[in-house]
Amino acid sequence: MRCSNLVVMVVLSWIFFASSTHQLRYYETQILLQLRKHLENPMPLAIWENYNGDLCNLSSLPQMIIKCENSSVTELRIMGDKSVKVSEFNGFAIPNQTLSGSFSIDCFVTTLTRLTSLRVLSLVSLGIWGTSSSQNSSVIFP
Incomplete structure (x- = not known):
């Protein structure tokens, strides 16, 4: 009887531990929601x-x-619907082709860097534009 109680406790502990370790941390959920806002809520x-659940459990699309x-x-891979190529990008927002004039590439990149375990990032057709500068280099997003 004692051995079976121990086994039940070990199994329950393992189930509890396993389920709690796979849930996305609250602050990372908040970071993803901030990124969504920066990207002006792409479709x-x-x-x-x-969605009130764990964003990691969403089915991939x-x-x-x-x-x-x-x-x-x-x-994190996101494909938007702004697939029009900008032929002459002059550094200012272009309606329906880039994000709005209030978009800040620096705020976006700063928020993105808070996902410290992020190893793969693909952002396609989202209309991201602007110049982001760091200590050693500049990156231009047309």
Whole structure:
């Protein structure tokens, strides 16, 4: 009897531990929601608006993939609908082709860097534009 109680306790502890370690950390959920806001709520991320569960448990779609390990986001792939090529980008927002004039690439990148376990990032057709500078280099997003 004692051995079976011990086995039950070990199994229950393992189940509790395993389920709690795979849930996305609260602050990473908040970071993803901030990224969604920075990107001006692209259609592929509309499901996040009323979703109360773990974003890591969302089914992958061709337009949105989130993969997690150890309660942290390791891969984020988002494909938007702004597929028009900008022929003459002059550094200012272009309606329906880029994000609005209030978009800040620096705020976006700063928020993105808070996902410290992120190893794969793919952002396609989202209309990201601007110049981001760091200590050693500049990156221009047309």
